[in-house]
């Protein structure tokens with residue numbers, strides 16, 4: 001078996017009651033597909049962090065069963081388990097007295113990798129998260145910006161090529177601009193590494209932007225809906241989900257709905273400089289281009305080819321489908 005290939009995570013009737021009586025998770029069953037990014041989203045205190053920390057056994061469940069691929073999570077040694085799981089938290093928790101290089105190399109060192117291999121892997125990962133190793137590897141955490149520290153946290157979590165990455169509000173301590181940039185970079189990174197990722201946030205916009213699938217939870221870890229972002233926004237399962245995703249869910253839906261390739265209106269004799277949008281863009285991109293121009297339509301382009309045009313009515317019709 002390939003120890004680093006992405007695997008699914010399965011929860012079956014999982015429950016957590018803390019000492020003192022709080023039932024953080026009443027009974028949760030959920031399957032998170034291999035190689036996908038699943039977001040757990042829900043109001044404060046609904047049990048998101050508890051669920052995440054049961055997966056790497058920082059918290060022991062009170063009942064139910066969990067699997068990482070074919071391995072039952074509670075049946076394997078927790079230390080060995082955690083070596084297969086990267087974990088990124090808010091404010092990262094980098095070791096302050098260690099350089100970036102040593103922070104990133106922590107787990108490979110624990111695993112007894114040869115020095116040369118650790119150095120190579122560290123440089124590769126810093127590159128991957130957008131930090132030039134020559135410039136940053138010998139710095140200490142306090143010599144970095146908040147966003148750079150988060151990147152080091154992600155590099156450290158990926159160091160030993162874990163099968164799963166657990167991320168608990170990893171980007172919430174940085175300002176919105178840096179946060180947007182980290183989200184974009186992170187999406188690019190996931191295209192490359194294709195890990196099974198569980199990502200906790202209370203921010204619906206972040207969930208919609210990053211998630212292949214979103215699990216909306218209410219108090220007691222109750223699963224209200226589990227669906228891809230477009231489905232969640234277009235068809236919220238109940239009023240809790242509808243209210244949680246917000247009254248502007250139609251606007252959010254624009255950003256996660258692709259421009260249709262079929263059924264576009266034929267090109268009129270386009271004046272030069274007519275607004276255009278790439279075919280792999282979203283309806284939001286199309287609407288933005290429409291609002292910039294005054295033609296009342298926008299050309300959908302695939303490279304140099306014009307596939308047809310979209311009007312505001314078409315955008316509306318696609319959303320209503």
Ligand SMILES: Nc1ncnc2c1ncn2[C@@H]1O[C@H](COP(=O)(O)OP(=O)(O)OP(=O)(O)O)[C@@H](O)[C@H]1O
Nearest residue numbers: 018020022024043044045046047048049050051202
């Ligand atoms: N160690 C603990 N002992 C007792 N109760 C706890 C403990 N940790 C969490 N809880 C309680 O369990 C419930 C779920 O907490 P949890 O941290 O999982 O929620 P969350 O959805 O991650 O919240 P937030 O978005 O605010 O981080 C809360 O009611 C919380 O007070």
